[in-house]
Amino acid sequence: MSNTDTHDPTSLRTPIVAVLGHVDHGKTSLLDKIRGSAVIEGEAGAITQHIGATAVPLDIISTIAGDLVDPDDFDLPGLLFIDTPGHHSFTTLRSRGGALADIAILVVDVNDGFQPQTLEALDILKRSQTPFIVAANKIDTVPGWSVNEDTPINDTYESQSDRVRQRLDEKLYEIIGNLSDEGFSADLYWRVQNFQRNVGVVPVSAMTGEGVPDLLTVMMGLSQRYMKEEMEIDVSGPGVGTVLEVKEEKGFGKTVDIVLYDGTIREDDTIVVGGQNDPIVTEVRALLQPRPLAEIRTESRFENVDEVGAAAGIKVAAPELGDAMAGAPVRVVRDRDLEDVIEEVQAELASIAVDTAEEGVVVKADTLGSLEAMADALDEAEVPIVRAEVGDVAPRDISVASTAEDPKQQVILGFNVDVLSDAEHRAETDDVTIFTDEVIYQLVEEYDEYVEGIEQAQQ
Numbered sequence: 528m529s530n531t532d533t534h535d536p537t538s539l540r541t542p543i544v545a546v547l548g549h550v551d552h553g554k555t556s557l558l559d560k561i562r563g564s565a566v567i568e569g570e571a572g573a574i575t576q577h578i579g580a581t582a583v584p585l586d587i588i589s590t591i592a593g594d595l596v597d598p599d600d601f602d603l604p605g606l607l608f609i610d611t612p613g614h615h616s617f618t619t620l621r622s623r624g625g626a627l628a629d630i631a632i633l634v635v636d637v638n639d640g641f642q643p644q645t646l647e648a649l650d651i652l653k654r655s656q657t658p659f660i661v662a663a664n665k666i667d668t669v670p671g672w673s674v675n676e677d678t679p680i681n682d683t684y685e686s687q688s689d690r691v692r693q694r695l696d697e698k699l700y701e702i703i704g705n706l707s708d709e710g711f712s713a714d715l716y717w718r719v720q721n722f723q724r725n726v727g728v729v730p731v732s733a734m735t736g737e738g739v740p741d742l743l744t745v746m747m748g749l750s751q752r753y754m755k756e757e758m759e760i761d762v763s764g765p766g767v768g769t770v771l772e773v774k775e776e777k778g779f780g781k782t783v784d785i786v787l788y789d790g791t792i793r794e795d796d797t798i799v800v801g802g803q804n805d806p807i808v809t810e811v812r813a814l815l816q817p818r819p820l821a822e823i824r825t826e827s828r829f830e831n832v833d834e835v836g837a838a839a840g841i842k843v844a845a846p847e848l849g850d851a852m853a854g855a856p857v858r859v860v861r862d863r864d865l866e867d868v869i870e871e872v873q874a875e876l877a878s879i880a881v882d883t884a885e886e887g888v889v890v891k892a893d894t895l896g897s898l899e900a901m902a903d904a905l906d907e908a909e910v911p912i913v914r915a916e917v918g919d920v921a922p923r924d925i926s927v928a929s930t931a932e933d934p935k936q937q938v939i940l941g942f943n944v945d946v947l948s949d950a951e952h953r954a955e956t957d958d959v960t961i962f963t964d965e966v967i968y969q970l971v972e973e974y975d976e977y978v979e980g981i982e983q984a985q986q
């Protein structure tokens with residue numbers, strides 16, 4: 528499938544949506560529900576199940592949302608959801624210094640309320656000034672709540688008993704209270720028509736699908752009203768994107784999954800990709816998108832496309848991608864000067880670089896964005912960093928950490944990364960302590976406790 532034939536030189540691109548929230552609050556379920564509804568509602572082939580990102584076109588959103596979304600009221604083409612595993616850290620991804628996501632959904636479990644990752648997510652959203660909507664999830668678990676399927680959320684709400692409504696209201700107002708403690712003003716969003724420019728709280732159930740139409744409606748409304756101008760792009764220009772993941776793919780070697788947020792990328796394009804050392808200059812050998820599930824046979828899970836236009840998620844197969852970094856920029860060169868493009872990539876990488884000291888702890892993270900978020904948190908806690916890199920904890924990290932004289936610095940802090948087994952062995956023999964976690968707050972807290980323990984032992 529290719530979209531070479533339909534280009535308007537300038538056009539509105541699909542807003543990019545990130546889903547954030549505390550672990551187990553329902554991010555994956557919500558994405559699955561949206562994707563599932565889209566697949567059920569869509570004609571065969573209408574949904575492009577991209578890699579790392581799912582595009583849901585406007586006509587399918589309007590089918591899911593029923594009366595709530597009239598496609599004639601919108602000119603944005605739909606929504607592109609970043610759905611890469613471990614997506615919490617992908618919300619910190621950047622595009623030209625700003626956030627990659629144009630808009631975000633913050634998922635909060637109504638029973639569990641605000642938790643460390645919720646606060647962390649709010650911090651990220653605040654810093655990147657990303658507009659967002661709160662999905663108050665799991666409303667089906669409110670005792671006595673009975674689902675009125677296929678009915679807009681406000682009608683379902685009306686049909687509940689006073690006691691049940693009061694129970695849910697209490698939980699929702701707690702969420703709103705927490706948001707205002709964090710400096711946001713929030714509106715409970717029973718009726719989508721009342722949407723204001725503050726944070727909308729939309730009650731949903733990722734399990735039953737209740738409220739999902741309302742959520743999609745609010746997302747479309749927000750994008751259309753406040754982002755339309757920012758969505759204007761030159762769709763035929765050279766592509767600009769961000770690496771989501773670097774993955775080994777059978778038959779292709781190292782590949783990168785990218786989100787393309789501007790222009791187009793074609794087979795045979797020369798591209799520049801941010802690498803661990805120098806920018807990587809290579810040529811696109813294949814653009815791959817997953818085949819629809821039904822078509823997967825034993826051969827390839829992917830089909831080739833010759834061109835993709837923004838905004839889209841796509842797998843790029845090209846030589847020399849072994850050193851590519853998640854979170855790094857990708858640029859198509861096409862008719863521009865190669866040196867200029869390399870400089871652009873270097874400048875963007877430099878804007879995300881972490882300041883290091885002569886002595887300090889070693890930090891590893893899964894993406895450039897999360898590395899930056901880790902560095903900010905450690906800076907606040909006044910913990911110096913000697914080395915900060917994207918990737919799993921490897922033996923050479925142990926070598927660096929083991930040379931520290933202060934035991935408080937013979938430490939590696941890993942965010943959302945694995946520890947390679949030979950690194951684990953080396954750490955034991957070299958007396959290096961490794962902490963890994965998926966919550967930045969917790970990782971910093973664990974390190975603080977460790978430092979306290981050492982200080983107490985020294986007294």
Ligand code: GDP
Binds near residue numbers: 735
């Ligand atoms: P994530 O860690 O934020 O991606 O959370 P998951 O989507 O994996 O959900 C965590 C758990 O909560 C799973 O057992 C889900 O089945 C459950 N869950 C998610 N959404 C809902 C919901 O709306 N209602 C109920 N009852 N359970 C839910």
